[in-house]
Amino acid sequence: MKGFVRLSLAAALGLCLAAPAMAQENGMSLGLHEWDSGIDLSTSDIILAANGAPATYRTAVPNIPDSAFEKPAVTENNLHMYLGLASLAMGGLAAISVPEDQTDLLNTVHYKAAKASWQLGAMAVGTGLYSHWDDFYLEDGILDRDNLHALLGLLGTLGYYLAVQGAVNDYNTKGAVTTDHASKGIFGGGAMTIAIALTW
Template structure:
């Protein structure tokens, strides 16, 4: 009986002696866990702050960079297309001026003298007619050079671009023929028909 009591006392003393060690070990484990959690939180906070700083730096750089707007396209003032257009308008103006200019008297019933022929050829009507025919030829030439790709036979003759080219060419040829036949009779009608054809050609693509 005394031995049992002694054994129990020794076991009790051993348990009491082990309690401080267990408490110390538990505290050490908590101390190890707490710094680990704190360290991970600190590292995460640092990464978050660095990301915020990088985002702010990128935003400031983007706002500081000047935004260059694309320049608006401006067609050149002098081009083959513009030359064709203005030559055509000039041709129409000269056709109207030729029709309004006073014509020299026509000689009927006899052959005109050389002086009468010279007077007819040097009149304002004749000069304006020749200028109109010259501009018409220049208009057709610049049109062929600047707008050759717009002419397509497969689109049909009723296509506006095709009609423009055909009427413009026919009008210029008629005006050149009228000038070559002047001052003979009948040249006026051919010349006016050529001017009208040129006008319709311009109207189709205006």
């Protein structure tokens, strides 16, 4: 019994919260329906005819009701965002996973994360340039947030890449990796952080 009371209470509450929203939706569609069948469509026909515009797009148009907007889960924008965040996260992982001994370096989390960080960074730069090309205008100057974001993102990726290459070179020429490459990695992480923060 107790369970039932609780359940119905919860249901009542749910209804309570949903009812105004539902009422509003009904109101909305009512209003829009009126809008659709009213003068507007016919005037648009007249305008279209008068301008000789091809009427084809009117029939091919998907009829999406105004209330149906849902931000798509995967877009170029958020793909770019996730790649950048992942690159930063991998850089952080590399920073906290410095191996203590130098056996089997290629199989350490440190090396794998560092490599992933520059590769993800490169992909982030690529998707950013592709989907936000229209946000860059050189004449806006280097202090423009979007321009600075692009520059720092590129430098961050470059920093990650040079850090990895520096370590690999060390290993190949001296037989052991020194901590010299860390500064490039830290620079990369800093640049990447600021880049993301600027347009967050």
